[in-house]
Amino acid sequence: MSFDSFSAFLAMGGHGLYVWSAYAVTLVVFAFNAIKPVLMHKRFLQQHKQLQRRELARENTAQ
Amino acid sequence: MGRVWSLFHKFASPKWFYEISGKLLPWFVAMTGLVLCTGVVWGLAYAPPDYQQGNAFRIMYIHVPASILAESSYMMMALAGAVGLIWKIKLADLALKTAAPLGASLTFLSIATGAIWGKPIWGTWWVWDARLTSMLVLLFLFVGVIALRSAMENKEAAGKACAILALVGLVNIPIIKMSVEWWFTLHQPSSFKLTEKPAMPPEMWIPLLIMVVGYYSAFATAWMMRIRVEILEQENRTQWVRDRVRTA
Numbered sequence: 001m002s003f004d005s006f007s008a009f010l011a012m013g014g015h016g017l018y019v020w021s022a023y024a025v026t027l028v029v030f031a032f033n034a035i036k037p038v039l040m041h042k043r044f045l046q047q048h049k050q051l052q053r054r055e056l057a058r059e060n061t062a063q
Numbered sequence: 064m065g066r067v068w069s070l071f072h073k074f075a076s077p078k079w080f081y082e083i084s085g086k087l088l089p090w091f092v093a094m095t096g097l098v099l100c101t102g103v104v105w106g107l108a109y110a111p112p113d114y115q116q117g118n119a120f121r122i123m124y125i126h127v128p129a130s131i132l133a134e135s136s137y138m139m140m141a142l143a144g145a146v147g148l149i150w151k152i153k154l155a156d157l158a159l160k161t162a163a164p165l166g167a168s169l170t171f172l173s174i175a176t177g178a179i180w181g182k183p184i185w186g187t188w189w190v191w192d193a194r195l196t197s198m199l200v201l202l203f204l205f206v207g208v209i210a211l212r213s214a215m216e217n218k219e220a221a222g223k224a225c226a227i228l229a230l231v232g233l234v235n236i237p238i239i240k241m242s243v244e245w246w247f248t249l250h251q252p253s254s255f256k257l258t259e260k261p262a263m264p265p266e267m268w269i270p271l272l273i274m275v276v277g278y279y280s281a282f283a284t285a286w287m288m289r290i291r292v293e294i295l296e297q298e299n300r301t302q303w304v305r306d307r308v309r310t311a
Contacts, residue, residue, distance in 0.1 A: 002111050009108060012118040015183050022122045022179040023107075026129070029172045030281065033165060037288035044295055048308040 075152045077294045078303055084287045091284040098277035105270035113267075119183045124271055126176040127254050128278035133173050133201060134236055136166035136282060140208070141233045144226030156222040157297065159229060160212065161289040165282060167205035174198055185249050193242035194250040197235055204232040 003009040012019045106124035113120035140162040147155035177195070178188040189195060208225050215221035243252045254271065255261060261268045298304045 001108055003108065012121070013112065015117060015119040018119055018179050018183050019107075019121050022125060022176040023103075025175050025179070026125045026172060029168050033168055033281075033285040034288075036164075037285065037292055040289070040292045041295075044292055044299075045308060045311050048299060048304075049311070052305065052308060 075150075075154045077154055077157075077298050078301075080154060081291055081294045084291055088284065088287055088291075091280060091287065095277060095280040095284050098273060098280055102270050102273035102277050106274060110267050110270050111264070116184055119180065122176055122180040123254065124274045126173060126180055127271060128275045129169050129173040129176060130198070131275055132278045132282055133166060133170040133198070134239060135279070136162050136169060137201060137204065137229075137232070138236060140166060140205075141229040144229040147222060148226045148230075153297065154294075156226070157290050157293045158286075159208075159222070159225055161286055161293055163205050163208045163212075163225075165285055165289070167202060167209065169278075169282070170198060170202040170205055174202065181249075190249055192248040192250065193246040194239065194248050197239045197242050200235050201232075201239065204228070204235060207232075 010016055010020075102124060107121055110121070110124075112118050140159050143155045143158035143162065146152060147159060174195070177198075181190075182188050208228055211228055212221045212225050215224060242248065243250050254263070254268070255275075263271075295304055295307070299308075
């Protein structure tokens with residue numbers, strides 16, 4: 001460990017605000033990049049499940 | 064040669080790529096998590112403070128890899144553009160399309176963490192010097208590629224235009240690289256050079272190396288996740304995608 005205590009770790013020798021805000025921005029960007037494709041996949045499945053259901057319903061009424 | 068070509072075409076098949084990336088993805092997620100956690104803990108808590116910058120230098124562990132990946136993702140995007148233009152491979156266009164937002168986010172991250180690092184060390188968030196300005200140009204190039212695609216109706220023409228823009232923008236990459244050597248700047252020279260030993264002690268640069276590996280792994284993971292959705296969109300009329308949607 002390069003710090004004596006947890007509060008020293010948080011303080012980062014007086015640069016805590018800078019260090020932690022830089023890491024926070026990074027966390028936000030990484031989280032966005034991870035969550036965005038999951039949401040896109042969900043939306044794709046929803047849309048196309050609905051489309052398939054509609055197609056099926058149309059085929060059934062046509063018969 | 065025939066074998067190489069058939070391999071090439073197999074690799075360019077969206078269905079094959081979807082399946083293989085699905086198998087690889089869990090491993091990449093695990094590796095990314097493990098490597099990034101190791102690097103962050105080591106860099107934040109165990110690496111010794113810098114003799115000039117104190118603990119502010121710990122921003123390096125997220126800033127330097129973001130900058131490296133921003134450039135790497137641009138080069139990958141331009142390469143995908145070239146492959147798409149030459150061999151007319153649809154998957155290459157999807158590779159370009161999905162690299163753009165990731166590259167933009169990493170360039171933004173590089174600039175943002177750089178600004179936060181600059182404030183306590185240089186005394187300013189921003190200077191209009193060659194390194195920072197060429198990184199801003201990189202951000203505009205990524206945003207330009209994204210905007211160009213959404214502005215064009217014809218998908219095929221949009222793909223071509225994006226590939227050309229990505230290739231033209233490639234001139235910016237050596238400018239970023241050389242900017243700290245050609246012009247006077249506040250920005251320090253590269254932390255890593257392939258030909259020289261790092262100026263830092265190992266307990267400082269090993270976590271940085273780990274973070275660079277972690278960022279590459281994270282990029283690969285996020286890119287695969289994105290391109291898989293794009294493949295489904297593009298192939299949504301094929302039987303295998305319809306089956307997947309039905310059983311999902």
